[in-house]
Amino acid sequence: MSNELKPISVIAVIVLILLAPTIRDALREEAATYVSDSESSHDGLPESWNNSQVMCVLFPTDSPHSNFNSGVTMIEADGSTYGVNTEFNGTGACVGGFTGYTEGMPFLLDATNATSGDLDVGYDVGDWGPYVHTIGGLNANNLTGNFSGAYWELLHNGEYSMVGIGDLIMSEADVILWRIGTW
Amino acid sequence: MYDFHNIALTPTQSLLLNVAILSVIVFAVLRSERRLDGSNPLLMLAILAIFGISGRILLEPLPNFQPVTVIVIMAGVYYGAPRAVALAGIIALTTNFAVMGHGPWTLFQVLGWGLVGVSGAYFSDYILKEGQLMLNRLAALAIISGFVFNWIVSLSILLKTDVSMLAPYLINGLLFDLYHAAGNLIFVAWLATPLSEIMTKHLDSSSPKAVSEPVSSTL
Numbered sequence: 001m002s003n004e005l006k007p008i009s010v011i012a013v014i015v016l017i018l019l020a021p022t023i024r025d026a027l028r029e030e031a032a033t034y035v036s037d038s039e040s041s042h043d044g045l046p047e048s049w050n051n052s053q054v055m056c057v058l059f060p061t062d063s064p065h066s067n068f069n070s071g072v073t074m075i076e077a078d079g080s081t082y083g084v085n086t087e088f089n090g091t092g093a094c095v096g097g098f099t100g101y102t103e104g105m106p107f108l109l110d111a112t113n114a115t116s117g118d119l120d121v122g123y124d125v126g127d128w129g130p131y132v133h134t135i136g137g138l139n140a141n142n143l144t145g146n147f148s149g150a151y152w153e154l155l156h157n158g159e160y161s162m163v164g165i166g167d168l169i170m171s172e173a174d175v176i177l178w179r180i181g182t183w
Numbered sequence: 184m185y186d187f188h189n190i191a192l193t194p195t196q197s198l199l200l201n202v203a204i205l206s207v208i209v210f211a212v213l214r215s216e217r218r219l220d221g222s223n224p225l226l227m228l229a230i231l232a233i234f235g236i237s238g239r240i241l242l243e244p245l246p247n248f249q250p251v252t253v254i255v256i257m258a259g260v261y262y263g264a265p266r267a268v269a270l271a272g273i274i275a276l277t278t279n280f281a282v283m284g285h286g287p288w289t290l291f292q293v294l295g296w297g298l299v300g301v302s303g304a305y306f307s308d309y310i311l312k313e314g315q316l317m318l319n320r321l322a323a324l325a326i327i328s329g330f331v332f333n334w335i336v337s338l339s340i341l342l343k344t345d346v347s348m349l350a351p352y353l354i355n356g357l358l359f360d361l362y363h364a365a366g367n368l369i370f371v372a373w374l375a376t377p378l379s380e381i382m383t384k385h386l387d388s389s390s391p392k393a394v395s396e397p398v399s400s401t402l
Contacts, residue, residue, distance in 0.1 A: 005318055005319065005371065008368070009322075009369045009372035009373070012368055013365045013368075020358060023361070027354050027355055027357050030354050031350075031351035034354065127194070159344055159348065160344065162344065163355075169355070
């Protein structure tokens with residue numbers, strides 16, 4: 001009886017490896033339905049974006065973006081400027097009006113592309129997926145100050161994202177926010 | 184001077200290298216065990232710790248594929264809950280400090296593997312019948328442990344987010360739970376029998392559990 005365990009274990013692993021992409025996609029879809037849509041993450045954004053996906057990038061006070069240094073500039077998906085919110089906590093830009101994205105990385109690239117180069121993204125691809133080091137010309141690795149190191153921190157609907165942008169599952173009306181975090 | 188340490192390896196090459204190193208360690212440890220006189224359960228626990236630590240570190244490129252869970256279960260079965268929990272703690276702390284990264288999740292891993300060890304001890308009479316290892320029962324416990332351990336460790340995200348994130352996080356992680364369960368099945372199928380032979384030799388002499396040789400006292 002127990003002698004059968006060896007072939008069974010090998011077959012189980014092979015089947016799992018073959019089915020892994022299918023299982024992963026199915027689980028992602030299932031998990032996406034549980035991601036709660038936080039209303040408050042849309043606070044301060046144009047009301048017309050309430051049902052759309054938004055990407056915001058906030059720059060630190062010491063290293064503001066040359067084009068977005070007063071308030072937060074609201075940019076539509078087609079690249080046109082909606083307006084500037086000076087009441088926002090911080091300076092930077094939000095790009096909104098997107099729908100239908102389910103994965104973080106394509107959304108990051110498309111949303112930042114809409115700003116005609118102002119928010120260009122630089123990232124490395126490592127064992128754990130893409131690692132974003134630069135947004136809008138600001139490389140977090142080059143920042144110095146009263147901290148050991150800095151990185152682009154990812155927030156998903158106002159919460160720290162548990163996964164990197166490469167593994168992020170999105171649902172409609174999600175707000176992705178990048179800001180500099182330090183350790 | 185040539186810098187021989189500066190050879191870049193592809194992930195597959197470094198994995199093969201790690202498996203080769205692990206094989207050397209396992210072989211050397213098994214050979215050294217042969218020289219031990221008589222029963223020495225504590226030294227056996229040290230050997231299991233070496234095996235668990237090197238296995239977890241060297242197999243790190245494969246997601247969730249490591250021998251620790253099966254080793255801790257077997258430690259529970261053969262040596263009881265307290266030693267299995269201690270083994271779980273030593274392996275989790277050492278590997279996380281050395282390579283994998285130490286943080287609040289280490290505590291959850293110690294708790295998870297500790298519980299796995301306790302369950303091994305609890306089911307020890309069921310898994311070990313008259314000194315004979317019931318491989319299929321061990322395999323069943325190892326598969327269940329793969330899921331339970333991962334879920335316990337997943338609870339560590341509650342330190343950073345609220346409960347609403349738990350469901351999508353667990354669902355997303357199911358594939359990794361399956362990896363862990365399948366890995367455990369592999370380790371039970373291929374390693375449990377040789378490991379149990381050594382562990383049987385190093386049982387506590389006072390242990391009321393598991394008799395190393397079947398007793399034929401009935402007439």
